[in-house]
Amino acid sequence: xxxxxxxxxxxxxxxxxxxxxxxxxxxxxxxxxxxxxxxxxxxxxxxxxxxxxxxxxxxxxxxxxxxxxxxxxxxxxxxxxxxxxxxxxxxxxxxxxxxxxxxxxxxxxxxxxx
Amino acid sequence: xxxxxxxxxxxxxxxxxxxxxxxxxxxxxxxxxxxxxxxxxxxxxxxxxxxxxxxxxxxxxxxxxxxxxxxxxxxxxxxxxxxxxxxxxxxxxxxxxxxxxxxxxxxxxxxxx
Numbered sequence: 001x002x003x004x005x006x007x008x009x010x011x012x013x014x015x016x017x018x019x020x021x022x023x024x025x026x027x028x029x030x031x032x033x034x035x036x037x038x039x040x041x042x043x044x045x046x047x048x049x050x051x052x053x054x055x056x057x058x059x060x061x062x063x064x065x066x067x068x069x070x071x072x073x074x075x076x077x078x079x080x081x082x083x084x085x086x087x088x089x090x091x092x093x094x095x096x097x098x099x100x101x102x103x104x105x106x107x108x109x110x111x112x113x114x
Numbered sequence: 115x116x117x118x119x120x121x122x123x124x125x126x127x128x129x130x131x132x133x134x135x136x137x138x139x140x141x142x143x144x145x146x147x148x149x150x151x152x153x154x155x156x157x158x159x160x161x162x163x164x165x166x167x168x169x170x171x172x173x174x175x176x177x178x179x180x181x182x183x184x185x186x187x188x189x190x191x192x193x194x195x196x197x198x199x200x201x202x203x204x205x206x207x208x209x210x211x212x213x214x215x216x217x218x219x220x221x222x223x224x225x226x227x
Contacts, residue, residue: 044218044221045156045207046218047215047216050216061215064115097163102169104163104165105163106163107163
């Protein structure tokens with residue numbers, strides 16, 4: 001059974017950083033292309049980042065709204081993908097989901113507020 | 115960026131009815147290489163993560179009831195739910211994964227009449 005479990009969310013002040021972790025199981029992580037998607041309080045879904053596998057040189061892609069502030073990375077030995085979020089803004093407040101091939105984790109809440 | 119225009123915003127239905135949700139992309143989602151449309155449909159119930167219903171515009175995900183039908187090609191796509199059941203009341207989103215950045219439609223809320 002595919003499992004994706006996000007952790008690391010919480011309340012953070014504007015301008016600060018936070019790192020999300022997605023631990024996975026149930027599929028061959030090393031060849032998986034992994035994505036992060038977020039959902040705003042208004043329920044709008046936004047794709048924010050993708051990382052490909054080793055055979056694709058771990059290529060990364062970002063939404064313009066997070067480019068230069070967020071970094072997606074992975075550790076194939078731990079079957080985990082990460083999202084380092086820097087210079088957080090109030091508009092980054094959302095539920096953050098880790099996804100693979102149509103499967104989604106339960107999501108983790110990130111609230112950016114002073 | 116590809117803009118996904120989804121309609122309607124909300125829909126009130128009775129059990130047993132048929133409903134249609136539309137999604138229009140600002141560019142074609144049809145790959146000339148494999149003739150597949152990179153369009154997916156998701157269902158999200160309150161308090162849950164989105165669930166994949168349809169991929170490649172018309173292929174039903176394993177375990178999804180056959181009353182969910184995806185159709186369309188190029189820039190115009192439709193999700194049809196025949197014989198709506200109470201358990202189908204949810205939000206529905208389309209997603210294009212043809213080009214970066216991937217983009218979602220704004221969503222359709224299916225409610226009971």
